[in-house]
Amino acid sequence: MQITKRTGEKQDFNKQRIVEAIQKAGGTDKIAEKVANRIQEKLINNEIEPSVVNIEKNVVLLLIENKNKDIALSYEGYRAIQEYKRNKELRSEFYNILTKPNRENANKNSYLISTKKGHILDSFIQNEMLTHVLPRKLADAHIDNKMKFHDLADRYFGSINCCLFDMKNVIDNNPVINGLLYDDADSIEAYLGVLSDVLLEASSQEYGGFTINEIDHVLEDVLEKSYEKSITYYKNQLGDKVDEETIKDLAMKFVERAFRKRWNGIETRLNSISNSNMQVPFETIAFGNRTSFWAKFVTRIILETRLKGCGKLHQTAIFPKIVFFYRDEIHGEGGINEDLYNLAIKCRSKRNYPDFLSLDEGYCGEIWKKYGYALAPMGRI
Template sequence: MNYAEICIIKRDGKKEDFSISKIKNAITKAFNATGIVDEDKLIADVTMRVIGNFATSTITVEEIQDLVEKELMKIRPEVAKKYIIYREWRNTERDKKTQIKHIMDGIVAIDKNDVNLSNANMSSHTPAGQMMTFASEVTKDYTYKYLLSKKFATAHQMGDIHIHDLDYYPTKTTTCIQYDMDDLFERGFRTKNGSIRTPQSIQSYATLATIIFQTNQNEQHGGQSIPAFDFFMAKGVLKSFQKHLTSFLGFHLSMDGEAPEEKSIKTLVREHITSIKPDDYHREMLCMAMTSLRVNLKKEVLNRIIEKAYSSTRKDTHQAMEGFIHNLNTMHSRGGNQVVFSSINYGTDTSAEGRLVMEELLSTTMEGLGTRGEVPVFPIQIFKIKDGVSYSEEDYLKAMSDFEGAMSGKIRFSAPNFDLFLKACQTTAKALFPNFMFLDAPYNVNDLWRAEDPKRYRYELATMGCRTRVFENVNGKKSSLGRGNLSFTTINLPRLAIEAKIKAENLLETSNKDALEKESKEAFLKSVQDMAKLVADQLYARYQYQRTALARQFPFMMGNDVWKGGGELEPNGEVGDVLNSGTLGIGFIGGHNAMMALYGESHSHSQKAWDTLYEAIMQINKVADAYKAKYSLNYSVLATPAEGLSGRFTRMDRRKYGLIPGVTDREYYINSFHVDVKEPISILEKIKKEAPFHAITRGGHITYVELDGEAQKNVKAIAKIVKVMHDEGIGYGSINHPVDTCNACGYKGVIYEKCPVCQSENVFRMRRITGYLTGDLSTWNSSKRAEERDRVKHH
């Protein structure tokens, strides 16, 4: 071929004459970057091989670069890697000049692209949503250029890692928190425009809970959680009951002509009635105490008044729970019509007040929102399974022998809240929540927990958001209260596996499968360890930056001691060590895809693949433990709940390595250690395969199963699945099933293409995206929509 006739097509479409020197110079730079010099002959040979592969007289710059990579990989893989990295970096730098403009244009035009749909909880097409998205993209660019070191910025932009919430990086804020709401209620708290005193009724308790949610959400970018909702609301129930009892007693006595001051009656009621279901002794004590007011109160009269007060309190509690759920689904906390990313944990308060809270919460969740009973998206509800409290094997067997009787309340159980466990299963079958947290999984146990401790919730694990777990603490008590996640960053496991396989093939130059797999595995595990160290260093750098924030940047969270220790800070003082109770999460994604890259087999049916994935996560744990000891910080391993990320890594790796079956051939990577969503696996096998990973991902994890059909018609099946999770050592689990509503006639059930009643195609489809629910799949990004389509049902 006559080189003078060759035409090069540049990236902007323009043409230019061919130049051998440009190829030779690029290859020389790659050799020099690797530290290899005086290889002019080899460089010339590679250059001629590249040119010799030209198939036509017209070729693009990208095609030439692909040929350079291919030829370098044959002779000097380490040089090829430097060339690839440099090429990717140049692409990134080149894209910066036009990418922001392109992104901004998409926001203005409210395109349905993955930038606008990166958060299914945000309406990015509204003016406030557009402003949030504008700000997000601009601050990410600012973070790349001015805040991240080149090493970390390069790793993120190349797709080796993903630094989450980069748009919030400059604000120095933290991710999420678990509220000690009892402390807040007892002390009262301040907002921007005034102080709030201790609430005096269940309605006030529930309303103030939503205010705390909404206010603190504006000072963090992640989840907000109440770790013991039942315990915290119980005091409000008792106060409402005492208030009603005082009022009804006063009214009765006034009808009889005996009218002591209400304040005097209230004092005696509070002194002697400490439960909404007082026993005979306390009833008699109140009757006797009333004689001090010169009142002869008959016990049968008191019993009727107590019954009426209880009925009114139940009604108040139901309305309070109804208002709580409605507020959390309508009260916007940030731009883009975002409601609070809220979670509540409950299940272990055995008091009559706490039980009433749970009963009415579950009832109102089943009733749903609005006139058509829409399934509430928030709060994410988590029911705590605790042996002897909300669950027992004996009670389970009783319930299974007569499930209808168990659900109707005809069976007495030994565990005081087992009936609420059954109601939780019934609610899950209809509304997808609550999820289930297993407190007796060995890694979830706290030795300080005592059944007789009225504040035992302090030693119970709670979770938030999609799966964030904050429990162990090298700088304080093992507890979830008043703490949260500081930040987390995710490792691209499939890329490490792909490169390990390439390295092994180039190193061994053999077709021996066992030898290749052994070498690939060793290279993979080593690269996982190295990447985990990079992430640990990056998290530490971000932590050091977060420490410099001033307390006044978080007036509610620090000023009210919501984040424990913040209340001791001066407004202009740095938060510093107050943050050291938080967690730093080393996350990972694509375990399934990584195993497919190494072995061509999934860890769901290949033991060597399962073992390798487990070893890889243990490598991350070793790094987390080492850095925990080095810095005395709470490093943890997170099974990342990827929403936008699942597609980002895949797109980048497909461009870099091409279409690899089982690895880059879809629009998304599989979440964390999860079995492939397309895998036809039974419920029991899926749970067994995933359960051991929960113990080694203590920054957060979840296992879900996908059901077909109308689960609300088979509550018994839900209870069986929860038992399997309990028995197999799952830490946190959820159950997915279709929840569809016809917008035309209101029919609820599994709807395929058309409503079976009115034939309408206008259907609202409620689904779980990562750990939270969303309706209307059009709000999901393209990768998660593709994943949802691929999900098989488990049997």
């Protein structure tokens, strides 16, 4: 006859365990045998569920029925001690989280109260995963470091890992965040504001990396529209006072100023503000494969922003991780994007990023040649 342990593991029923537990609680051999035999009968007759928890509850009830209240109370105390021993390690971990920095994830600032709360929840859920959810063999392998479940607690909630996010489709079709339908993002300032909100919220609903692919393509249309709106604005304001080239120059300077300021703000935010996963989003952006004027404009300013550095001290930004798509056809000598490739090399030499990803070779090269799709890392479709 098999019973279910607290961990969910099955084991053979052993009546002697009940006898010994009642004896330790002060029960005589006669009382212990009587109660243990009755529990065995109940199990055989399917009167109680075959689990450790239900067996212990029924032991207490039978002791009380047989007018052994003191023994029942003592048995309950014995159970409480055993439960205390089982939970002592978990409580100790909670205490360590409250008093010591946790360096398991460099993206999480373990000195913040919100992060401490999250770490305690993670510890509780990890314990639940290892005792009740994962098959015993897998849980033991994780505990013994024979294998490792990355972000174990997050698996409990059924969330996904490493999302390759279709940011353009989401923003162009008005995202809904916490029940609020966003208005049309018809300027670069509004568009990047929505992008930042969506990034922080969407990255909170998964764990691991979060990738915006071909951000030069994501932003090129809205930049062009902002430029056209700026031309209309300056024409209305200045009329015939200046020529058309001056109008275009003013519009271009406005769009570039606005984009630089907003992108610098996003980069600062991504290195300082945590999402609801208690971490700065592990964000990757990829670009460099598009050749339109506005796509190249996006790539140039993102690289120049990274070169400048983040914040007042011009520190090297960690996020977003930036990836430069390379194709010899457009980035090699005389190619239309050769200037951007040279700028990317300069940025790499000073600020660690971008990483370079070939669309001529390897798996990503195969995808590009077969489908015409530039596939960024740290995200899955």
